[in-house]
Amino acid sequence: MGKRSNEPLVWMLFSVGGVVAAMLMPIHLLLFGLAFPLGWLDAPSYEQLLALVRHPLARVYLLILCSLPLFHWAHRFRFTLYDGLQIKHLNELINLFCYGGAILGTALAAYLVWNIA
Amino acid sequence: MINPTEYLPKSYHTRVSTYWWLTRWAYFKFILREASSVFVAWIVVVTLLQIRALTHGPAAYAELQNWLRSPLLLALNAVSLCFVIFHAVTWFNLTPKAMVIRLRGKRLPGLAIAAPNYVAWAAISAAVAWIVLRG
Amino acid sequence: MANRITLEVTRYDPARDEKPRLDAFEVPLRQEWVVLDALNYIKDHLDGSLTFRWSCRMGVCGSCGMTVNGVPKLTCATFLSDYAPGPVRVEPMSNFPVLRDLVVDTSDFLVKLAKAKPWIIRKVEKPRDEEYFQTPEQLDVYKQFSMCINCMLCYAACPVYGLDPLFSGPAAIALAQRYNLDSRDEGASERLDILSQHDGIWGCTFVGECTQVCPKNVDPAGAIQQYKLTATMEWLKALVLPRGAE
Numbered sequence: 001m002g003k004r005s006n007e008p009l010v011w012m013l014f015s016v017g018g019v020v021a022a023m024l025m026p027i028h029l030l031l032f033g034l035a036f037p038l039g040w041l042d043a044p045s046y047e048q049l050l051a052l053v054r055h056p057l058a059r060v061y062l063l064i065l066c067s068l069p070l071f072h073w074a075h076r077f078r079f080t081l082y083d084g085l086q087i088k089h090l091n092e093l094i095n096l097f098c099y100g101g102a103i104l105g106t107a108l109a110a111y112l113v114w115n116i117a
Numbered sequence: 118m119i120n121p122t123e124y125l126p127k128s129y130h131t132r133v134s135t136y137w138w139l140t141r142w143a144y145f146k147f148i149l150r151e152a153s154s155v156f157v158a159w160i161v162v163v164t165l166l167q168i169r170a171l172t173h174g175p176a177a178y179a180e181l182q183n184w185l186r187s188p189l190l191l192a193l194n195a196v197s198l199c200f201v202i203f204h205a206v207t208w209f210n211l212t213p214k215a216m217v218i219r220l221r222g223k224r225l226p227g228l229a230i231a232a233p234n235y236v237a238w239a240a241i242s243a244a245v246a247w248i249v250l251r252g
Numbered sequence: 253m254a255n256r257i258t259l260e261v262t263r264y265d266p267a268r269d270e271k272p273r274l275d276a277f278e279v280p281l282r283q284e285w286v287v288l289d290a291l292n293y294i295k296d297h298l299d300g301s302l303t304f305r306w307s308c309r310m311g312v313c314g315s316c317g318m319t320v321n322g323v324p325k326l327t328c329a330t331f332l333s334d335y336a337p338g339p340v341r342v343e344p345m346s347n348f349p350v351l352r353d354l355v356v357d358t359s360d361f362l363v364k365l366a367k368a369k370p371w372i373i374r375k376v377e378k379p380r381d382e383e384y385f386q387t388p389e390q391l392d393v394y395k396q397f398s399m400c401i402n403c404m405l406c407y408a409a410c411p412v413y414g415l416d417p418l419f420s421g422p423a424a425i426a427l428a429q430r431y432n433l434d435s436r437d438e439g440a441s442e443r444l445d446i447l448s449q450h451d452g453i454w455g456c457t458f459v460g461e462c463t464q465v466c467p468k469n470v471d472p473a474g475a476i477q478q479y480k481l482t483a484t485m486e487w488l489k490a491l492v493l494p495r496g497a498e
Contacts, residue, residue, distance in 0.1 A: 007454040008487035011480055021157045022205035027242035029160050029201060031249055032167060033194030037186040044249060046175045052248070053171060066164055069157045076154035079457045083415050084148055086135055105161060112168045127266040128349035128357055133414040141322065144411065147459045211458065215477030222389035 010075055010099065017072025024065055050117070059113045066109035067102075074098035153204035156197040163194075209234040257281040257332055258339035259290055261302065264350050272350060274341070275299075281336060287327040288316050291342065291354075304354035311467055314403030318354055319343040324408040324465045345408035361404055364420050367446055368428035373439025390435040397430035397475055399468040406462035406472050418451035422462035422472030425453055429475040432482075441486075448483040456480075 036043035044052070052058055078098040082088040134140065138148040163185075170181040184190060212234055213227035256278050264272035277298050279290045288306055295302045306316040309328045316327045321341050332340065348356035378384065406422035407413050413421045428447055432440040447453050456476045463473040 005448060005450055005454070007450065008448070008480075008484040011454065012484050012488075018204075018208050021160075021201065022208040023238055023241050024245065025157060025160050025201045026198065026205055027245045028164065029194060029198050031246060033160075033163065033185065034191065034198065037182065037191060037194075041250065043182070046171070046178045049178075050171055053168065062164070062168060066161050066168075070161055073154040073158040073161075076151050076457075077158075080148070080151045080154075083412060083457060084138055084151070086133075086415060088416070105165075109161075109165060109168075112165060112172065116168065116172050128351050129264055129266070129269075129272055130349050131346065133347070133411060137411050137414070141461075143461055143464065144459065147457075147461075151457070211460075211477075214458075214460075214463075214471070214474040215481055217478060219393070222392065224392070 013071035014075035017068035021069040021072050053116055063113050067106035070102040070105040074102040150207050153200040156200040255281050260339050260341045262343040263353055285332045287330045303352045314401035317345050317403045317405045324405040326467045347414040364424045368424040369443050370427040372437045375438050384436045394430045394433035397426045400470045405465045409461040409465040412455050416455050419455040420452045426470050426472040426475040453479050
């Protein structure tokens, strides 16, 4: 390839993140954001949930759930700012905010998942 | 703009309106689809808060559950659910456009690529619900 | 007055006008008339100075693209009766500079089209008396993209092209893909070098309107996403095998 562009990398993260968000987020939000708070379903107890997320596979799962969709957001939000608000001239700032936010969020997720007691 | 001819006519240039995405229904649907990403990010925030509360002990966890029961949060999460479902449906429906699969020289119809996505969506959702609810 | 319909047509004379305006014309509303027939009626009977492009009047030449009631259309394939009782607004294609009335400057597209190298590239040509064979299955792989008539309606429908004039745009990428997928072609990597740069394909946000307005069902939006997938795979390959295939 001629000029090296980072676009394939961020597009790949956007795509994989889009799949993760589409497949996993609706059920997560339905359970933890609506069904449990509204009492439609009996929420698992604190101890049960803690036991569940202690499992190494659950930790990996949570890390994926929290990091890849952030890169999906970063990509879409970046282009929404470019095209929807026509502020592409601020692209350095936008890139820093979007992808920097996704990297920061991933680091935070890794820290939290790692530190589950 | 490069004009290949010697003749350089005067021309009228239009500018795309900042609110172009309000001018046609298809464009508006597009911007809603892109906006779904903000709610995706919000769901990540909620999930991270849940994990943090879990590691901080039962009191912190109960406090977070109370917060999630406030009308504002319930409304926000209901809207988020609509957006993230919209994201999922548009995502699965557009997958066949980006992915061409050929079997015996014939391109698989879009439905044959989109349908397995919906089946996987249902199966994964059921599995997540089962693991969480079984306790 | 059910048998007449009003057309509001963009008028712009670069020698006299600061900016375009709309002129209204009343034309007969006939069952078999398309918008292009109405424009020709205006030119023949009402105002001979009305300027617009057309040629084949049968959806093959791709020169009569305009904006009809806000939507990019081939005016030779857009029936007046579908807009009854009117009025029908006919404007030049969006995202292009207007030269006069309904005529736009298409130079930018022609430059981008040439950049995509829409022709068969061979490393070594076969001798003149030898043929390049192709099976119906091999033809089927790219046939959809070969239907493009360069009418540029997809550019008129694309907000990204309107915002970022450096973006290669739908038809040029679809035509690059048409040759990439041709079993006789060997130029895929040359085209990838050009199109995988920042403004080539990556500006596309998959609005999808290019595909909606295409009169030939070419699906440029699909072509661009497929191209992104290909470019990403090539990028991964180059990452894993830094001095890979070529």
